[in-house]
Amino acid sequence: MPSAPLAHTTPVTPDLVRGALDLEETPDGLLPHRLPARARAQNTDGQLAMAESQPSGVRLAFRTRATVVELATVPTKRVYVGAPPRPEGLYDLLVDGRPAGQASATGGNTVTIDMSTGDAEMKPGPAGAVRFDGLPGADKTVEIWLPYNEITALVELRTDAPVEPAPPSGRRTWLHHGSSISHGSDAASPTTVWPALAAAAGEVELVNLGFGGSALLDPFVARTIRDTPADLISLKIGINLVNADVMRMRAFGPAVHGFLDTVRDGHPDIPLLVVSPILCPMHEDTPGPTAFDFSRLAEGKLSFTAAGDPAERAEGKLTLNAVRQELQRIVSARAKDDPNLHHLDGRALYGEADHAELPLPDRLHPDPAAHRLIGKRFAAHAFAAGGPFAAPGN
Structure with a gap:
């Protein structure tokens, strides 16, 4: 009826x-x-x-x-x-x-x-x-x-x-930018995407700029973040640059600096956390591009494979380990003049032990349980007392 x-x-x-x-x-x-x-x-x-x-x-x-x-x-x-x-x-x-x-x-x-x-x-x-x-x-x-x-x-x-x-909540606004994992791929529902879980735990208002396949250091995204009101910002950088094979190491470092410069033009003093990629075994030391695994697709399973060659690292092609090392170097150098700039190794959110227990079902994206784990760990790192996003007085 x-x-x-x-x-x-x-x-x-x-x-x-x-x-x-x-x-x-x-x-x-x-x-x-x-x-x-x-x-x-x-x-x-x-x-x-x-x-x-x-x-x-x-x-x-x-x-x-x-x-x-x-x-x-x-x-x-x-x-x-x-x-x-x-x-x-x-x-x-x-x-x-x-x-x-x-x-x-x-x-x-x-x-x-x-x-x-x-x-x-x-x-x-x-x-x-x-x-x-x-x-x-x-x-x-x-x-x-x-x-x-x-x-x-x-x-x-x-x-x-x-x-x-509803009236304004009065909570701080957290703007997060990242890849499909931040966007929500394979999470159980919209409130169980890991940034949503972390925002709820941290009692902040979320603006989620996680874009599936598209966290590529685009200048127009940096300008968007620059111009968007926020109290806290995090940038999860790396996996899509490897996926898409869009640049070499020579371009990567200056692109990261340029992205951070633009964000800081609009938000010079607020906490800014740069997060490197979570563990993804197929791309740890093998460059992109990432391709569909058509052999598994024929079996009715959606999966991905690394189409690059580890030997291409000598040409400057990006891998996750190379990206992590460079991000840490860049943030460490900039933090000398920017005390509100912070770095987090993504493997602290999802690493080798987690992959053994909660493997990536399609070799690229975490499942709902892993989203919950990542959200819990991010909140514990960022919003806890002494963390980069801790509430004033904590």
Whole structure:
């Protein structure tokens, strides 16, 4: 039996949305972006265009007495030819900061991608909705975290009581930039992506600029971070530079310096933490590029392989060990004049012992348990007393 119509309809407006840097009016609805229009205009890469429009860390936040909340959306889902079905995007519901439900949206558009050719075909679909019932009737703060793996146009909220935007939390804002692992790849849900877990533990507001396949030291991303209000910033650098094989060591060091210089132009004094890659055995000493493992794809398993040759390190091709060593050198040198600049070896978040217990299922991305581990360890390092992101007085 269809659900009864709800008495209150509220358009999704910018004051209801957190974690997005831009909101685009589209025929489908309000589309959250994690890069502003100026940065998007300078980007020509389809992978980054897709990644920044997937709303990892973006959520609606409002106050209400409603016991039923329905969010109408137009999702865009991906299908890969010959690969196992991708998990449906999940929406996480929080009530006064506590998990209170999960749902997936019906309807929406479908993009079919042929990984062997790179071709993509879009099939439009109807608007869908996610519905949460049985909420407590008292006044409360409700958050709906959007799927990290689906482009999501926001249409309207439907409730059985009025809603109003949640007031500012008063918490510090943490801006994090990184790769697909920071974006959320293979996490269980949007609030269990490791930066979201770390933000909850650290009691900070998250702006997640983790872009799948696209943490490539792009100057327009550095300018975006420069111009975005934040109290804390972390930059997870390295794995995508190896994946994409986009530069050699000669270019890497100056590019890191330039990225940090630009960020510091807008945030000269706040804590800035540079994080090197977590362990990824296939690329520790073997350069990229990273390629799909089509032998495993034929078995219905999505997996990756390192297509480079270790001998190419002599030509300056990047490996994870080389990246870590150079990042540590750069941060150590700069920290002499920048006491709020810090470094963290990513293997402290996920290292050899962790890989033995929680191996990377596709040889590249951590599973949900590893996301929880990384989030817990990052919070323990960064937000604890004496850590680079410790609250004032701690």
